[in-house]
Amino acid sequence: xxxxxxxxxxxxxxxxxxxxxxxxxxxxxxxxxxxxxxxxxxxxxxxxxxxxxxxxxxxxxxxxxxxxxxxxxxxxxxxxxxxxxxxxxxxxxxxxxxxxxxxxxxxxxxxxxxxxxxxxxxxxxxxxxxxxxxxxxxxxxxxxxxxxxxxxxxxxxxxxxxxxxxxxxxxxxxxxxxxxxxxxxxxxxxxxxxxxxxxxxxxxxxxxxxxxxxxxxxxxxxxxxxxxxxxxxxxxxxxxxxxxxxxxxxxxxxxxxxxxxxxxxxxxxxxxxxxxxxxxxxxxxxxxxxxxxxxxxxxxxxxxxxxxxxxxxxxxxxxxxxxxxxxxxxxxxxxxxxxxxxxxxxxxxxxxxxxxxxxxxxxxxxxxxxxxxxx
Amino acid sequence: xxxxxxxxxxxxxxxxxxxxxxxxxxxxxxxxxxxxxxxxxxxxxxxxxxxxxxxxxxxxxxxxxxxxxxxxxxxxxxxxxxxxxxxxxxxxxxxxxxxxxxxxxxxxxxxxxxxxxxxxxxxxxxxxxxxxxxxxxxxxxxxxxxxxxxxxxxxxxxxxxxxxxxxxxxxxxxxxxxxxxxxxxxxxxxxxxxxxxxxxxxxxxxxxxxxxxxxxxxxxxxxxxxxxxxxxxxxxxxxxxxxxxxxxxxxxxxxxxxxxxxxxxxxxxxxxxxxxxxxxxxxxxxxxxxxxxxxxxxxxxxxxxxxxxxxxxxxxxxxxxxxxxxxxxxxxxxxxxxxxxxxxxxxxxxxxxxxxxxxxxxxxxxxxxxxxxxx
Numbered sequence: 001x002x003x004x005x006x007x008x009x010x011x012x013x014x015x016x017x018x019x020x021x022x023x024x025x026x027x028x029x030x031x032x033x034x035x036x037x038x039x040x041x042x043x044x045x046x047x048x049x050x051x052x053x054x055x056x057x058x059x060x061x062x063x064x065x066x067x068x069x070x071x072x073x074x075x076x077x078x079x080x081x082x083x084x085x086x087x088x089x090x091x092x093x094x095x096x097x098x099x100x101x102x103x104x105x106x107x108x109x110x111x112x113x114x115x116x117x118x119x120x121x122x123x124x125x126x127x128x129x130x131x132x133x134x135x136x137x138x139x140x141x142x143x144x145x146x147x148x149x150x151x152x153x154x155x156x157x158x159x160x161x162x163x164x165x166x167x168x169x170x171x172x173x174x175x176x177x178x179x180x181x182x183x184x185x186x187x188x189x190x191x192x193x194x195x196x197x198x199x200x201x202x203x204x205x206x207x208x209x210x211x212x213x214x215x216x217x218x219x220x221x222x223x224x225x226x227x228x229x230x231x232x233x234x235x236x237x238x239x240x241x242x243x244x245x246x247x248x249x250x251x252x253x254x255x256x257x258x259x260x261x262x263x264x265x266x267x268x269x270x271x272x273x274x275x276x277x278x279x280x281x282x283x284x285x286x287x288x289x290x291x292x293x294x295x296x297x298x299x300x301x302x303x304x305x306x307x308x309x310x311x312x313x314x315x316x317x318x319x320x321x322x323x324x325x326x327x328x329x330x331x332x333x334x335x336x337x338x339x340x341x342x343x344x345x346x347x348x349x350x351x352x353x354x355x356x357x358x359x360x361x362x363x364x365x366x367x368x369x370x371x372x373x374x375x
Numbered sequence: 376x377x378x379x380x381x382x383x384x385x386x387x388x389x390x391x392x393x394x395x396x397x398x399x400x401x402x403x404x405x406x407x408x409x410x411x412x413x414x415x416x417x418x419x420x421x422x423x424x425x426x427x428x429x430x431x432x433x434x435x436x437x438x439x440x441x442x443x444x445x446x447x448x449x450x451x452x453x454x455x456x457x458x459x460x461x462x463x464x465x466x467x468x469x470x471x472x473x474x475x476x477x478x479x480x481x482x483x484x485x486x487x488x489x490x491x492x493x494x495x496x497x498x499x500x501x502x503x504x505x506x507x508x509x510x511x512x513x514x515x516x517x518x519x520x521x522x523x524x525x526x527x528x529x530x531x532x533x534x535x536x537x538x539x540x541x542x543x544x545x546x547x548x549x550x551x552x553x554x555x556x557x558x559x560x561x562x563x564x565x566x567x568x569x570x571x572x573x574x575x576x577x578x579x580x581x582x583x584x585x586x587x588x589x590x591x592x593x594x595x596x597x598x599x600x601x602x603x604x605x606x607x608x609x610x611x612x613x614x615x616x617x618x619x620x621x622x623x624x625x626x627x628x629x630x631x632x633x634x635x636x637x638x639x640x641x642x643x644x645x646x647x648x649x650x651x652x653x654x655x656x657x658x659x660x661x662x663x664x665x666x667x668x669x670x671x672x673x674x675x676x677x678x679x680x681x682x683x684x685x686x687x688x689x690x691x692x693x694x695x696x697x698x699x700x701x702x703x704x705x706x707x708x709x710x711x712x713x714x715x716x717x718x719x720x721x722x723x724x725x726x727x728x729x730x731x732x733x734x735x736x737x738x739x740x741x742x743x744x745x746x747x748x749x750x
Contacts, residue, residue: 007593010482017626021630025443028445045442055440062437070400071400095632102629109386233635254474256397256398259608261433
């Protein structure tokens with residue numbers, strides 16, 4: 001018999017969660033190399049900021065920070081419903097996709113149950129699966145780190161998973177599955193499997209290439225203001241699903257969890273289509289530059305429909321050395337965690353000046369990595 | 376044998392959660408009575424706003440909303456650690472106490488296990504207990520709705536609870552248990568019981584009356600910028616506990632969940648002691664006015680150490696009628712949900728002008744309620 005614990009202990013399930021920090025922050029990385037700031041190209045933040053209209057609306061809103069935001073986010077949900085041609089009851093707003101992801105895992109993947117995802121995709125999914133006692137069942141990716149529909153369907157069959165996660169466009173690979181591919185996949189999945197389509201980067205893709213907006217009771221789609229809208233620090237995102245699925249969130253979500261200024265900023269941002277088109281065009285130019293940069297160094301790069309590009313350095317160890325060498329030079333990037341693309345580094349599109357600075361330091365870091373490899 | 380579900384279903388545990396909206400928002404209440412706004416005295420928001428320094432800092436910060444906040448909130452935690460004389464590792468920052476409360480329930484109250492709380496206290500605790508499958512074990516309150524240490528100790532003994540929740544000062548009663556009372560209670564609780572002290576309103580009490588800041592491995596204390604600091608809409612709060620207890624949050628919390636502007640505003644707010652002293656003094660004046668208002672109508676009021684006062688209307692039905700009558704007159708207040716104080720309404724301290732407007736409409740609403748009662 002063991003002695004009873006002297007001090008309070010977490011629950012058995014929580015105690016069994018592996019210690020895992022989803023991402024080390026650029027602030028912490030800067031501290032590690034003794035710098036006060038870094039060229040931030042590692043978290044897919046927008047280099048082009050929020051819309052000036054959103055900034056103006058938020059500037060005005062902060063004086064009323066003493067008020068809670070509307071827990072139903074009704075004005076914003078109405079605007080989103082109008083945009084997506086659905087009902088207000090088919091939209092839920094939360095503090096970004098990370099929060100929605102936790103709620104989806106908690107709501108639809110019981111402890112011990114499986115969730116299928118392509119190996120290599122967005123790590124925060126696995127943080128939440130670990131956290132709620134779910135089990136990741138991997139589908140193997142294609143050579144670009146993208147999804148393979150048959151592998152996903154197979155993984156569902158062998159695991160009995162009732163939840164499938166697809167980031168589309170995918171992070172960290174940047175790959176994209178078109179409308180027809182997703183429709184075909186949806187059709188081979190059993191109807192009681194919830195398809196969780198994480199569309200954080202979908203604003204960089206034209207709507208005609210994405211699944212249609214019509215609500216499918218078997219699918220939940222998440223969107224964010226963190227990427228193309230340039231509002232990562234605001235923590236605001238939303239999900240589109242059937243009213244039944246959305247109703248489950250009412251039992252789980254933090255009702256007063258969304259920042260009031262973020263609600264107001266998001267509403268203003270939705271209204272500034274011209275700004276968004278400018279951002280999207282500049283991101284395309286930036287991607288082209290990064291592909292050209294890779295080619296100039298005789299390195300491969302992955303096709304991307306997002307605001308980042310993966311550049312192949314060599315082996316996993318080479319890519320890790322490259323991330324470290326760039327950090328030493330004051331540049332923050334990350335890298336994919338799983339084969340076959342764990343020999344790549346992932347760089348976010350910056351401003352023109354940031355891209356120029358990156359190109360310079362990239363060349364220098366590459367020299368250092370290659371020198372080391374030769375030794 | 377029943378047919379398999381056609382569409383995705385939530386987990387059995389989540390399906391069993393009772394539908395429950397913790398609070399109907401003033402925005403929704405206004406819509407119900409066809410008003411565009413209400414005199415907001417129902418959510419204990421600060422009538423005195425954030426510190427001008429916090430407003431200025433947040434105004435400046437919004438332009439960089441494109442960046443995520445530091446997931447470790449290191450600068451803010453360092454400032455909080457200095458203030459409370461503890462280590463940075465003994466502080467965690469999250470999106471307000473509501474989020475911390477969910478994490479504490481999830482972390483320290485297993486499904487089916489009990490959590491002891493005084494009947495009538497802050498309803499969001501029960502929202503989270505329901506949500507994570509915990510079980511509320513009530514300790515009966517005293518005549519003012521405040522805690523009774525022996526009742527709490529009894530409830531722990533009979534339920535085997537490993538988690539005890541105490542809001543101090545309490546919401547919605549406003550009652551306060553002093554340092555000696557809490558120390559005596561802590562001593563009779565088993566050492567493996569986590570005492571969750573929710574100190575949302577503690578800034579209205581002088582530090583000498585509160586438990587000392589020294590970290591107790593058996594206790595977790597939560598604080599917020601939502602009340603005295605006037606930053607409810609920012610969603611930012613923190614917890615103080617042993618490094619071991621705080622480490623559990625690293626496995627559960629939304630690492631990138633805190634709004635960046637809120638982090639910056641909170642840091643600036645901490646620095647403005649003169650503003651806080653002014654808020655606290657004005658809140659005391661406001662409470663005195665509400666007590667005098669109750670007395671002028673020959674109604675009882677409860678002692679309060681918070682930014683609100685409970686005024687006794689009569690029966691539970693009378694108090695409900697009073698809340699409805701005030702809403703018809705454009706005033707948003709709430710009321711305690713449990714005996715013996717469910718015949719009271721709870722009103723937040725407003726500005727001088729808001730208090731004057733409230734006094735007028737209170738008299739009118741009271742007339743209506745009394746007329747109805749006579750009929």
